[in-house]
Amino acid sequence: MSGEIRGSGRPAPEAANPPIKRLTTGSRELDEILEGGIPENSLNIIMGEPGSGKTTLAEEFVFANADDGRPILYLTTLSEPLDKVLKYLQQFRFFDAAKMGSTVQHDRLGEELAKKGVGALHARLKDAIKTMSPKIIVIDSFKAIHDLAKSTDEMRLMLHEVAGLLAAYNTTVLLVGEYRHEDIATFSEFAVVDGIIELARNALGTRDERYLRVFKLRGSSYRQGFHAFDISPAGVQVYPRLVSPVEATSYKRDAHRAPSGVPGLDAMLAGGFWTGSSTLLAGPTGSGKTTMGIQFILEGLRRGERCLLVNFQENPTQLAYQMAEIGGKLDDDARGRLELLYYSAVELPIDRIVVSIFQALQRGAIRRVVIDALGDLAIAANDPTRMHDYIYALVQHFAVRGVSSLLTLETDPPIMASDASHGRLSHMTDNIVFLEIREKDGTVVRTLRIAKARGIAHDLQPRELKIEAGGLRVGKGRS
Amino acid sequence: MGTEAEPREKGKAIILVIDRDPHIRELEVHFLDQAGYTVAFEEDGNVALAQARKIVPDIIITEILVPKLDGLSLCRELKADPRTRDIAVLVFSILAAASRAREAGADAFLLKPLAEHTLVGTVRQLLEARGARIRRAQDER
Numbered sequence: 133m134s135g136e137i138r139g140s141g142r143p144a145p146e147a148a149n150p151p152i153k154r155l156t157t158g159s160r161e162l163d164e165i166l167e168g169g170i171p172e173n174s175l176n177i178i179m180g181e182p183g184s185g186k187t188t189l190a191e192e193f194v195f196a197n198a199d200d201g202r203p204i205l206y207l208t209t210l211s212e213p214l215d216k217v218l219k220y221l222q223q224f225r226f227f228d229a230a231k232m233g234s235t236v237q238h239d240r241l242g243e244e245l246a247k248k249g250v251g252a253l254h255a256r257l258k259d260a261i262k263t264m265s266p267k268i269i270v271i272d273s274f275k276a277i278h279d280l281a282k283s284t285d286e287m288r289l290m291l292h293e294v295a296g297l298l299a300a301y302n303t304t305v306l307l308v309g310e311y312r313h314e315d316i317a318t319f320s321e322f323a324v325v326d327g328i329i330e331l332a333r334n335a336l337g338t339r340d341e342r343y344l345r346v347f348k349l350r351g352s353s354y355r356q357g358f359h360a361f362d363i364s365p366a367g368v369q370v371y372p373r374l375v376s377p378v379e380a381t382s383y384k385r386d387a388h389r390a391p392s393g394v395p396g397l398d399a400m401l402a403g404g405f406w407t408g409s410s411t412l413l414a415g416p417t418g419s420g421k422t423t424m425g426i427q428f429i430l431e432g433l434r435r436g437e438r439c440l441l442v443n444f445q446e447n448p449t450q451l452a453y454q455m456a457e458i459g460g461k462l463d464d465d466a467r468g469r470l471e472l473l474y475y476s477a478v479e480l481p482i483d484r485i486v487v488s489i490f491q492a493l494q495r496g497a498i499r500r501v502v503i504d505a506l507g508d509l510a511i512a513a514n515d516p517t518r519m520h521d522y523i524y525a526l527v528q529h530f531a532v533r534g535v536s537s538l539l540t541l542e543t544d545p546p547i548m549a550s551d552a553s554h555g556r557l558s559h560m561t562d563n564i565v566f567l568e569i570r571e572k573d574g575t576v577v578r579t580l581r582i583a584k585a586r587g588i589a590h591d592l593q594p595r596e597l598k599i600e601a602g603g604l605r606v607g608k609g610r611s
Numbered sequence: 612m613g614t615e616a617e618p619r620e621k622g623k624a625i626i627l628v629i630d631r632d633p634h635i636r637e638l639e640v641h642f643l644d645q646a647g648y649t650v651a652f653e654e655d656g657n658v659a660l661a662q663a664r665k666i667v668p669d670i671i672i673t674e675i676l677v678p679k680l681d682g683l684s685l686c687r688e689l690k691a692d693p694r695t696r697d698i699a700v701l702v703f704s705i706l707a708a709a710s711r712a713r714e715a716g717a718d719a720f721l722l723k724p725l726a727e728h729t730l731v732g733t734v735r736q737l738l739e740a741r742g743a744r745i746r747r748a749q750d751e752r
Binding site: 258 | 727
């Protein structure tokens with residue numbers, strides 16, 4: 133083509149399917165869920181009940197994209213008064229007063245709509261496009277415009293005109309609205325838009341859980357399901373639902389062992405668990421699960437590995453005391469390689485706990501992980517399926533990264549020990565070790581039994597387990 | 612139904628826009644008019660071809676998906692006719708068809724949606740290239 137003329141803003145691609153450019157939402161995690169952000173030149177709905185965070189999300193998106201280029205137009209209609217929106221907007225750290233009025237322009241449309249009818253929106257948008265070339269347009273609330281329409285036909289016609297205009301021009305649009313689920317089937321804007329993001333809030337016990345869900349994202353894949361989020365002065369913090377790694381887990385273990393640190397147990401395993409394998413350690417209260425978890429971590433530290441201990445009951449001080457009781461005082465080097473995550477399962481939803489574990493995994497070259505205990509994690513989950521999905525995904529991520537993991541499970545009281553859930557958990561891990569407390573010759577003893585050890589010719593016999601000053605020790609004789 | 616171009620003002624380029632989307636048409640006409648060009652538009656390829664032969668605009672901006680005669684066929688017809696071959700053709704389409712546009716003889720291709728700075732910038736470059744071509748041809752004569 134003569135001169136090879138190409139536009140600077142929209143290069144002419146040769147490929148049949150040119151890549152869609154994305155605009156950041158202001159949240160790296162939400163961008164991940166949307167596979168890179170909101171597609172440029174798309175029309176999107178942000179829906180949710182009042183107070184669900186729609187306006188915060190929309191404003192964060194606006195300020196994240198407010199550069200010195202084309203301006204952004206934020207139109208309020210008939211829901212919240214503009215002054216109120218602006219008053220609370222200033223509380224967020226993403227707010228930038230220097231951008232207000234120039235790059236970010238807020239304007240009222242409510243009065244004009246009330247006076248001239250819903251057709252005023254099309255005229256206002258056309259005027260904005262011709263006079264200010266907006267990069268982004270937000271209409272908050274779009275749903276409220278329905279209340280001004282004289283008929284469904286009038287609303288539908290206006291929507292047709294507006295959608296046509298916005299599709300013709302290089303701008304990205306958010307329609308914010310207090311839509312309910314039943315509106316999706318009845319309001320025609322849901323059929324017209326390219327993307328739908330729902331914000332929801334569910335009561336769970338004494339706390340509220342906020343969830344975000346992508347319903348639709350035309351021309352793009354996205355991470356499905358419910359993603360937890362919360363709102364802080366920093367804006368919207370999203371905790372993407374953890375899914376299994378894209379890379380498949382290989383059953384081919386590396387040739388190294390990850391000794392347990394429990395004298396006698398490694399002999400039953402012909403040297404220890406395989407490095408990168410996962411172990412479910414199940415047993416009743418007082419059977420020694422936490423102690424064995426600590427020994428597993430201490431063994432890793434002795435070997436110069438970075439270790440992560442996730443705990444829901446003992447705070448870091450209590451844990452440090454227990455560790456010192458078992459393994460002596462840790463030197464500075466070992467302390468530097470140990471990461472402790474302590475959570476109250478009653479206060480935090482499972483999404484945030486799991487995301488924190490995953491982030492710790494990404495931060496350092498962790499080689500061993502202990503999660504003590506899965507039952508506490510179950511308390512933080514609002515449904516067992518969600519809990520199992522998360523554990524499965526975590527175990528897969530551990531395996532792909534070659535991290536040896538040990539997950540403890542309380543069997544008394546059986547928080548998760550129904551046959552179904554226990555069975556499902558058993559299939560997720562490479563190894564299963566049962567600790568039991570039983571009566572033998574009039575004496576109560578602890579026993580250990582290896583039910584499964586993938587790829588290891590393990591000793592199947594139950595053995596007596598003794599608790600000594602240095603922790604657990606597996607006896608030589610059969611129990 | 613299209614619009615007649617106003618009589619050619621001295622030094623003011625004439626652009627013929629062919630697109631069936633009224634929003635695109637209106638915005639294109641607005642931004643090109645604002646940039647100082649005389650703009651006419653048509654909605655179908657056949658009428659546009661006849662109009663092009665009649666008024667010989669400086670530039671034709673056409674969508675590929677237009678009724679009666681598609682934008683690429685229109686481009687081929689224009690480039691095959693000595694009366695219209697000097698008209699610069701900009702294919703401006705929703706289809707990512709830069710290669711097909713080039714094969715049809717188009718001078719430039721832009722992908723929708725409309726970004727006015729890109730559109731006006733491309734038109735400006737096409738006019739400069741066309742002017743230089745015509746001057747060269749006159750010098751050779």
